[in-house]
Amino acid sequence: MAAVIEVEDLYYRYRDGTQALQGLTLTIPTGARVAILGPNGAGKSTFLLHLNGIYLPQQGKVRLLGRSLDGKNARWAKSQVGLVFQDPDDQVFAGTVWEDVCFGPVNMGLDAGEVERRAGQALRAVGMEDLRTKAPHHLSYGQKKRVAIAGVLAMSPSVIVLDEPMAYLDPRGKDNLLAILTRLHRDGTTVVVATHDVDMAAEWAEKVIIIKEGRTLAEGSTDLLTDPALVEAAELRFPVVTQIFRRLGNMLPPPHPKRVEEAAQYLRTLLEGHHK
Amino acid sequence: MHIPDGFLDARVWAGAAVMSAGAVGYAVRRTKEVLDDRQVPVMGVMAAFIFAAQMINFPVAPGASGHLLGGALVAILMGPWTATLLMTTVYTIQALIFQDGGITTLGANILNSAVIAPWVALWGYRALKRVTGDGAAVFLSAWLSLVVAAGAAGVQLALSGTVPLGVVLPAILGWHMLIGIGEGLITGVAVRFARQNLPPALDERWV
Amino acid sequence: MCMTADPMVQGGGETVLHRVEARIKVVAMVTFVILTAGMSATPYLLAALGIIGLLAVIARMPVRLLAGRLALVVPFSVLMLVVLPFTVPGEGVALAELGPLALVATREGLLQAQVLALRLANGVLAASILTFLTPFPVLMNALRGLRVPPILVTLMEFTVRYLFVLADEARRMQLSRQARDFRPRGFLWHSWTMSTLAQMVGVLFIRSYTRADRVYQAMLARGFSGHQPVRAGARVKASDLCWGIGITAAALTLRMMEVGGGMWLQLLK
Numbered sequence A: 001m002a003a004v005i006e007v008e009d010l011y012y013r014y015r016d017g018t019q020a021l022q023g024l025t026l027t028i029p030t031g032a033r034v035a036i037l038g039p040n041g042a043g044k045s046t047f048l049l050h051l052n053g054i055y056l057p058q059q060g061k062v063r064l065l066g067r068s069l070d071g072k073n074a075r076w077a078k079s080q081v082g083l084v085f086q087d088p089d090d091q092v093f094a095g096t097v098w099e100d101v102c103f104g105p106v107n108m109g110l111d112a113g114e115v116e117r118r119a120g121q122a123l124r125a126v127g128m129e130d131l132r133t134k135a136p137h138h139l140s141y142g143q144k145k146r147v148a149i150a151g152v153l154a155m156s157p158s159v160i161v162l163d164e165p166m167a168y169l170d171p172r173g174k175d176n177l178l179a180i181l182t183r184l185h186r187d188g189t190t191v192v193v194a195t196h197d198v199d200m201a202a203e204w205a206e207k208v209i210i211i212k213e214g215r216t217l218a219e220g221s222t223d224l225l226t227d228p229a230l231v232e233a234a235e236l237r238f239p240v241v242t243q244i245f246r247r248l249g250n251m252l253p254p255p256h257p258k259r260v261e262e263a264a265q266y267l268r269t270l271l272e273g274h275h276k
Numbered sequence B: 001m002h003i004p005d006g007f008l009d010a011r012v013w014a015g016a017a018v019m020s021a022g023a024v025g026y027a028v029r030r031t032k033e034v035l036d037d038r039q040v041p042v043m044g045v046m047a048a049f050i051f052a053a054q055m056i057n058f059p060v061a062p063g064a065s066g067h068l069l070g071g072a073l074v075a076i077l078m079g080p081w082t083a084t085l086l087m088t089t090v091y092t093i094q095a096l097i098f099q100d101g102g103i104t105t106l107g108a109n110i111l112n113s114a115v116i117a118p119w120v121a122l123w124g125y126r127a128l129k130r131v132t133g134d135g136a137a138v139f140l141s142a143w144l145s146l147v148v149a150a151g152a153a154g155v156q157l158a159l160s161g162t163v164p165l166g167v168v169l170p171a172i173l174g175w176h177m178l179i180g181i182g183e184g185l186i187t188g189v190a191v192r193f194a195r196q197n198l199p200p201a202l203d204e205r206w207v
Numbered sequence C: 001m002c003m004t005a006d007p008m009v010q011g012g013g014e015t016v017l018h019r020v021e022a023r024i025k026v027v028a029m030v031t032f033v034i035l036t037a038g039m040s041a042t043p044y045l046l047a048a049l050g051i052i053g054l055l056a057v058i059a060r061m062p063v064r065l066l067a068g069r070l071a072l073v074v075p076f077s078v079l080m081l082v083v084l085p086f087t088v089p090g091e092g093v094a095l096a097e098l099g100p101l102a103l104v105a106t107r108e109g110l111l112q113a114q115v116l117a118l119r120l121a122n123g124v125l126a127a128s129i130l131t132f133l134t135p136f137p138v139l140m141n142a143l144r145g146l147r148v149p150p151i152l153v154t155l156m157e158f159t160v161r162y163l164f165v166l167a168d169e170a171r172r173m174q175l176s177r178q179a180r181d182f183r184p185r186g187f188l189w190h191s192w193t194m195s196t197l198a199q200m201v202g203v204l205f206i207r208s209y210t211r212a213d214r215v216y217q218a219m220l221a222r223g224f225s226g227h228q229p230v231r232a233g234a235r236v237k238a239s240d241l242c243w244g245i246g247i248t249a250a251a252l253t254l255r256m257m258e259v260g261g262g263m264w265l266q267l268l269k
């Protein structure tokens, strides 16, 4: 699979001296569902801001669709990579839902008809078309989150990146969001999620990238999430499903399942064997 | 100090409106030159901060409480022109949406609280800093800015023939000399706190 | 902020008055306030209040809302209205004895208080009808259309948007202080109370400032470059103009009659 984003030896240091990224290297394959995992302060948010040219590499490279990002192509990067911030109140700023969703397309210089078409489509994609005249401060947290996503979708990016998308959502809100992400992915968008929610990563991702202290610890399939040494080093924990199987110790041989469906399958096989 | 409609004579409110329009117009141009337009979102959020800070009440005397006005705070931390724009925004919204302060008197209210108060605070602060040290200068200039702005409102009311000067001035000055202590104390602590916690961000961007 | 006119945001509303083009409403109501703020004859001020009442009825504005608006401004004015009768020089009509203090209320003072109260009511009610008739985003766009500097309008839009977020934050801080049994005590010189409140303001400043930075970054992420294209306003229809002229003319007539009435009285003397 070709890579849509390649990061090589990226460094970033904040003005107060915090070295947030120190040699980050990773690859995001085209059309994949990628989870970037790491404890608080690992540098996930700092890294995401590099993906559409808000922060430029102080050292190292970020390549988007083969082009190395710099001050000159930062605008183009914004139309290719849509960034959904953690707190929708940071992102949804306009007086009404509709105006907010129009904001990106207008900045892209599209004509009025196209802006409207895209805004309408984006609102439909997140199921918010009925609330388009609402003021953001009258919306629930989950609704604001969906507006934030629509505001990015309206720019038709080829990659959509979400920072801690599940934080503060209620269970239904989480399901809604997962459904939206699944649909986006099915329609060909590369979806990248930064999170410390290992259960979500285990359920949803195709590829996980584990980072800590601004460096990549590991990249690979979700099997990484059940690797004890890695989980310990990354200050994460096992997915709940895996924890259950590990508790049973030697009774059940690894590899242990990490997704609910995998676990069900595992148990089914086990029980069928038992009854025979 | 929100003068309502009908309390000022046409000549007074029109005169004040012309003066504050000049000052605000100049602040808009300055802001475009010094900061770029892109700082507008940051300023908008900070104007909302002033609103929120004005919701925090402090006790003044039995049965009476006051709240921060914030003109001195933003003037000292973010510069007088930014302060003028932020306070203008706050007072305009209060008049238009919350009917706090009149529409005809908006110019006078802006003149007092968005032009006079921040500038008195800034000049006071600069003049006093060398004499009294930083902390006391912030306290005194915030106190002074409130008293002078209130005095201006009193003069406008008297000029309009609404209340005799001899009645309004002692009352309005007396009260604001008292709540000015609250403004001064809160501004003093908040300025120190903000400078300790946000030094690079604050110093680089705002003049 | 958005170039495209969204029909559902523009002037949607239930009554005839809601549908009047926003710029016309702003100009008409502001003119109305300017004219009534200058009146000083009670009958004409009452007539102006009558016009306001009529507009409120046509707009189907709930009485509760109108009363609420008035109640908000009362505290400031009551103070003046109580003080005035005793401080404006003139012919004494009533005596209030407060222990050794004797206060004389004058006819001029009472009249002055009454006139101010009526002007105040006119101003507040006219402004609240305007906000009732015009949703905030539409009002802001009307101000843009009326050549208010765009930077100020944008500032107001941001302020109202984040007002709720930051006020919530302030409220949460207050609640969490209360949960640990903090309540404002003593007066200005109660240093524990004042320093706690000041700390809260300081923290709120920092949080607002960092929030502002994140908002700004999120806008950059969607290609913000500092320019916000103006959205086209709705077209002004003849019926809109009629309403605007009607309201303005009614107030103007009252004002002229008041001025004229005064001249007639002088001629008669």
Ligand SMILES: Nc1ncnc2c1ncn2[C@@H]1O[C@H](COP(=O)(O)OP(=O)(O)O)[C@@H](O)[C@H]1O
Pocket (backbone or CB within 6 Å): A014, A015, A016, A018, A019, A020, A038, A039, A040, A041, A042, A043, A044, A045, A046, A047
């Ligand atoms: N604006 C900033 N100024 C200074 N340091 C920052 C700033 N933002 C983040 N940091 C620091 O950079 C490091 C990485 O933070 P961040 O990218 O937010 O991590 P994550 O999103 O993984 O929790 C942390 O140590 C954090 O304190």
Ligand SMILES: [Mg+2]
Pocket (backbone or CB within 6 Å): A044, A045, A046, A163
């Ligand atoms: Mg983060």
